[in-house]
Amino acid sequence: MNRALEYLHASRASEIASLQRLLRTGQQITAVSELIHALQRERGASNIWLCSDGRLFGDELEARAAAVADRQRAVIAALPPAEAQPGYSRFCMLIAAALQALEALPLLRQQVRDRALEQVRAMDAFSHIIRTLLNLVFEAADTASEPDISRALIALFSFMQGKELAGQERATGSAGFAAGTFSAAQRQRLQGLIDAQEQSFATFSQFADADSLARWQQMADAGSQIERLRRIACTGAPYAEEGVLQWFTLLSERLDKMKQIEDGLCAALMAGCARAIAAAQQAEARAPAPDADASFSLYVAGASWLEGHDATLDSSGIAPQLGRSVLSLIREQAQRLQAQSNELATMRATLNERKVIDQAKHWLMQQHGLSEQDAWQRLRKSAMNQNKRMLDIAQAILAVAATLQA
Amino acid sequence: MNRALEYLHASRASEIASLQRLLRTGQQITAVSELIHALQRERGASNIWLCSDGRLFGDELEARAAAVADRQRAVIAALPPAEAQPGYSRFCMLIAAALQALEALPLLRQQVRDRALEQVRAMDAFSHIIRTLLNLVFEAADTASEPDISRALIALFSFMQGKELAGQERATGSAGFAAGTFSAAQRQRLQGLIDAQEQSFATFSQFADADSLARWQQMADAGSQIERLRRIACTGAPYAEEGVLQWFTLLSERLDKMKQIEDGLCAALMAGCARAIAAAQQAEARAPAPDADASFSLYVAGASWLEGHDATLDSSGIAPQLGRSVLSLIREQAQRLQAQSNELATMRATLNERKVIDQAKHWLMQQHGLSEQDAWQRLRKSAMNQNKRMLDIAQAILAVAATLQA
Incomplete structure (x- = not known):
């Protein structure tokens, strides 16, 4: 086989290998989504248990912990092997951080059951674990190299973030309703979370x-009952004692509905991976007709600085017929990779925006x-005040931070 | 071994694997640099041969072609295997394009020897081949994940681009001096190239x-003899008949000096790879002391949206001593990857700038x-006129292009 064709083949095979890796990442993320949901439920039950001074949800704790343990086993089974792979350094490091965070669960549960931990501390401990798991989803979205899948991953990550x-x-609401009053800090926190x-x-x-x-648009509106309780929480209006359970039930129903949409997003992600693999395999199988007339111009963004008249070489009769056919194959592959690269650049801009805001x-x-x-509130107010x-x-x-450091 | 530690180890091993891949890429690029230099010399000799209507450099052609064939074998020997690897799709495709372009050389040489090709067409054919080789260097610079090496690659690519x-x-100058006159298009081209x-x-x-x-600063100034000939070319001042050989000799000397600097850049690249591998191996071998006091806060850019008070978990006594030690290892690795990511973002901005200009x-x-x-001139003039x-x-x-397409 012609050596150029060998590398063209390797290019397509590498594309398929990247997609298959993404498919496995999709499976891992689906398992992570299940684990996060279970952890959110355990956090919720623990919260009511602590807020009610051990009167409510005592029976729930065991069941919630067992569900988390199940999901945790599924995540660990789905993890990629702990092996050296170029370009896998960050993902492995984030897996290490997530596994390490999960190690704290048994002790945390013991302290919750003994009510030896403040409610705020316990919630933060659960949230920290969930955050390390969400980091895995963000990293997958940040490194995916196929635009459709990258889009599905960004949608999924953003949704999981919103749900968390x-x-x-x-x-936060449960704590306030249970205590019978919301502190200024709690109110601000609630507003920030909304x-x-x-x-x-x-x-x-x-x-x-x-x-x-x-499906999201049908449920985006939180509904009048939740909005009424939000208003009570934020304004300090009077409310009945059973407020905490009403709040917890309404928001739990909402979270469960969100989980259904999240399942749909995971399914869409997996379907997108399968579609992309099929498309790449089809492109590999299909041999496009030689393109004898068009002058060949390989355009690779950023590498085209010498592009010009010289591209007429191949229609001048210098390249033999076989050469033209290979050129048209290479061009097709170059165009596909270029189209992907352009689309990815747009999406990366969204993620970069998030990174910049987070760094600030x-x-x-x-x-x-x-x-x-x-x-976050300070950033938001500055933006509103300055109309930026x-x-x-x-x-x-x-920029200021960099100046101060220099 | 603790599973978190396994993945931490895999993260570092992956980092080292990425660096070793970069070291091999450095070897490939060193071979490509040699091949490009040989092609530039063959192009130069072919040019004088064509410009002198077959009177000069006839003997040179054979020797130059033989040197290119040597370097070409070295490049092919250094190429990565044509195998499927995730994330390798673009690089393989560019190798295919370069190999395909090199296939045209025998026929091109025949046409040059027979003087069956216009000088401009022959030059463009050589330049096209060189461009496909430079694309490989650009791709390596665009995908390197270690800041120091990425910096060395950008310096090398930019230098190779300038030399080309x-x-x-x-x-262009040789053609004008040989013809005894410079057309308006030739003058504009010369100015654009400068x-x-x-x-x-x-x-x-x-x-x-x-x-x-x-070393570059010592030779950045083209020297008064080259500047005098440039002026003659651009203004149409009278000059002696031997102008073409004087021009060719002066610029060839300059290109040879540039090649020496390029060799230094390749050596610096390889040394940088070796240093980075040693540093990563050292970090893997060294076990930092447990960091019992500091509260742990894993900061991963863009994934830190939940970061907050909850990070105090680990100084609260929940995490056992072993846990703290692992956390400090994970933190160290997270910080290293984060520092790399921040630096890379800055460098990518430079490459993106080039991409945007090239696309326009x-x-x-x-x-x-x-x-x-x-x-290029039109872009440049617009920028100067509008002071942007x-x-x-x-x-x-x-932006206009996107609007027109929509």
């Missing part, structure tokens, strides 16, 4: 498939001792 | 190691039938 924020809203959810679901809506989006937030937290919610995007404010902050 | 533009300047060289060497200077930069140039070429040089960066103009053009 809804879970934290449930915890705002951040909106942002997450806006990103989701931008990238989701039509089916999932339609992190800097504010470190430098000014702010909480995550406070830092949060991204602009975040970039300005990072 | 100098080679094209030599060809300007583009400056841009390439400016990027090189931004990323080069201190030694290479110092390509669009101008396609839509307005401009040559590569004309498109070329990047801004290019982005504006692409």
Whole structure:
């Protein structure tokens, strides 16, 4: 076989190998989604248990913990092998961090059962574990090299992020309703969680498939009962003692409905992987007709700086017929990779925006001792006051941070 | 072994595997640099042969072709195996394009020897082959995941690009001096090549190691003899008949000196790879002391959206001593990967700038039938007239292009 054709073949085979790796990542992420949902339920039950001073949900704790253990085994079974692979360093490191975080669960459960831990600390401990799991989904979205799958992953990650924020809203609200009063900090936190959810679901809506989006639009509105309780929480209006259970039940129903949409997103992700693999295999099998007339011009973004008249070489009769046929195959592959690269660049911009905002937030937290919610609120208010995007404010902050460091 | 530690180990082993792949890429690129230099010399000899109507350099052609064949064998021996590897699709496709372009050499040489090809067409054919080889270097620079090595690759690519533009300047000038006159198009092309060289060497200077930069600064000035001939070419001042050989000799000496700097850049690249591998192996071998006091906060850019107070979990006594030690190992690895990611983002911005400008140039070429040089000049003039960066103009053009397509 012609050596050029060998590498063309290797290029397509590498594309298929990348997609098959993505398919396995999709399976891992589906398992992670199940584990997160189970952890959110265990966090919810633990929360009510602690808030009710051990009066409510005592029976639930065991069942929730058992469900988490099940899901945890499934995640560990789905993990990629712990082997050296070029380009796998970050993913492996995030898996290590997630596994390490999960190690803390038995002791955490013991302390919850003994009511030896403040409610806020217990919630934070659960949320920390969930965050390390969500990091895996973000990393997958950030490194996927196929636009459709990258889009599905961004939609899924944003949705999981929104759902987790809804879970934290449930915890924060439960604590306030159980205590009979909301502190100023709790109110601010609640408001921040509601705002951040909106942002997450806006990103989701931008990238989701039509089916999932339609299902979300039907339930995007939190409903009047939840909104009434939110208003009570945020304004300090009076409410009945059973408020905590009403709140918990309503928000739990909402989280379960979200989980159904999340399942649809996982299914869409897997279907997208399967479709992309089939398409790449078809492209490999199909031999396009030689393209004798068109002058060949391999355009690879960023590498085309010498592109010009010289591309007429191949229609000048220098290249033999076989050469032209190979050229048209190479061109087809180049165009496919280029189209992917262009689309990915657009999507990466969305993720980069998130990274910049997060880095600015992190800097504010470190430098000014702010909480995550406070830092986010400060960014948001600055943006509103100055009539700019949060991204602009975040970039300005990072520029200042860089100057201070230099 | 603890499963978290297994993945931490896999993360570091993956980092080392990525670096070893980069080391092999460095070897491939060193071979490509040699082949490009040999091709530039064959192009130069062919050019003089054609420009002198077969009177000069007839003996050289054979020797130059033999040198290219030597270097070509070395490149092919250094190529990675034509195997499926996730993330290797673009690189394999570019290898296929380069090998395919090299296939045209025997026929091209025959046509040059028979003087059956116009000088411009022959030069363009050689330049096309060289461009496909340079694409490999660009791709390596665009995908390297270690900041120091990425920097060395960007410096090397920019230098090779500048040297190739100098080679094209030599060809364009030789044709004009041999013909006894420069057409308006030739003059414009010459000016464009001189300007583009400056841009390439400016990027090189931004990323080069201190030694290479110092060596370049000594020879950056083209010297008064070359500048005098450039002026003659661009203004149509009278000159002696032996101008063509004087021009060719001066520019060839300059290209040979550039090759020495390029060799230094290749050596710096390989040394950087070896250093990075040693550092990663050292980090793997060294076990940092447990960090019992500090509260753990794993910060992964873009995945830290839930970061907050909850990170105090591990200093609260929940995590056992072993856990803390693992956490500090994970944190160290997270910080290293994060520092790399931040630095890479900055460098990628430079490459993206080039991509945007190239895409805008390509669009101008396609839509307005401009040559590569004309498109570049038009971008440049617009930028100067509007007192903006070329990047801004290019982005504006692409925005218009997107609107027209929609």
